[in-house]
Amino acid sequence: MPGLRKKLIEKLSEISGVTVDHWKDSELLCVFYKGKEVAHFHGNNEIDIRLTRTIINQEGLKPPPNTKSHPNRSNKTKWIVQSFRRSEHVEEMVRLIKLAIKQL
Numbered sequence: 001m002p003g004l005r006k007k008l009i010e011k012l013s014e015i016s017g018v019t020v021d022h023w024k025d026s027e028l029l030c031v032f033y034k035g036k037e038v039a040h041f042h043g044n045n046e047i048d049i050r051l052t053r054t055i056i057n058q059e060g061l062k063p064p065p066n067t068k069s070h071p072n073r074s075n076k077t078k079w080i081v082q083s084f085r086r087s088e089h090v091e092e093m094v095r096l097i098k099l100a101i102k103q104l
Contacts (some may be wrong), residue, residue: 002044002045004044004045004084004085004086004087004089004090005041005045005084007087007090008084008090008093008094009049010090011090011094012031012094013092014083015094015097015098015101016029016035016059017033017034017101017102018032018033018097018101019031019032020032023037023040024103028040028041028044028082029041031047031097033100033101036104037050038050038097038100038101038104039097041068042067042068042081043069045083045084045085046069046081046082046084047062047082047084047093048069048070048081048082048084049079049080049081049082049096049097050078050079050100050103051078051079051080051096051099051100051103052074052078052103053076053078055099055103056078056080059096060098061080061082062080063080063081063082064081064083065083066084067083067088069081070099074104082096
């Protein structure tokens with residue numbers, strides 16, 4: 001498991017109620033809060049986070065321009081793909097996932 005993804009998983013696992021595990025019998029690695037999916041990984045450096053349209057707009061979040069994950073996704077969706085390629089991005093992903101948890 002590449003370093004940044006491993007570091008992100010470790011940080012997320014420290015949050016009370018959060019588990020990181022595979023979706024059913026698939027290879028899709030998900031972030032669950034009390035059993036409810038709030039995010040899932042795409043490859044080693046992207047994560048798809050369930051927020052709200054309001055938060056996505058307020059935060060000015062956009063999917064990475066070169067993402068291959070959900071390229072034709074509707075602008076009305078609550079899911080947003082985010083890239084984490086540097087260590088400072090890890091803390092930002094943790095912050096966004098905590099926002100997602102607050103929306104449940």
